Amino acid sequence: MIIFFGAGLLSPFNIGYRHLLPILPFLFIFAGRLAAIQWKPKQILPWAVSLAVLWLVIGSTIIYPHYLAYFNELVGGPGGGHRLLGDSNLDWGQDLIGLREFMNRENIASVKLGYMGTADPRAYGLSYEQLPGFPYGRDKSESISEVLRNPPSGVYAISVSCLQGFCFKNHDLYVSFRGRRPDAIIGHFIFIYRIQT
DSSP: OHHHHHHHHHOSOOOOGGGGGGGHHHHHHHHHHHHTSOOOTTOHHHHHHHHHHHHHHHHHHHTTTOGGGOOOGGGTHHHHGGGTOOGGGTOSSTTHHHHHHHHHHTTOOOEEEEOEESSOGGGGTOOEEEOSOEETTOOOOSSOOHHHHSOOSEEEEEEHHHHHTTTSSSTTTTHHHHTSOOSEEETTTEEEEEEOO
């Protein structure tokens, strides 16, 4: 298990957590063995492991239903995960329903949407203006459009993968938004910006 985990971390072929899935059964067996240990108050390690497992259970429960965005609190929790990872480790365009609910709650008729995902946002009842995204609105140019350089007034919903720019030829398409603090965050990965000019 340790060798497989190490090889996965050192491999140049890295497209996400799914390459580590084969180690999970072994981790479950290990956790099951920990539960069978006869606990003694003087043993620090078993108590430390128990607290760590409890921490994991509580953290995993709190993030419901956004499990893909789970990050340990030591690295910033779900709110800090986008600083470390992107793409399939965090953003598969999985919360268009959350975006629709936010739009309904805030009485927002339409958003300017930069989205990474394969589902058609219209299927979720979203009214939107397409910004560069993947695969919808796939931008193949090297230049940053005026809309992204100097965004006009409106509500922008931009997924973390678009902000990071990993799927574009020009990784800085959304550079004007990176320095802004989002007004809201949906599902830990769709950043909402209200721009007024």
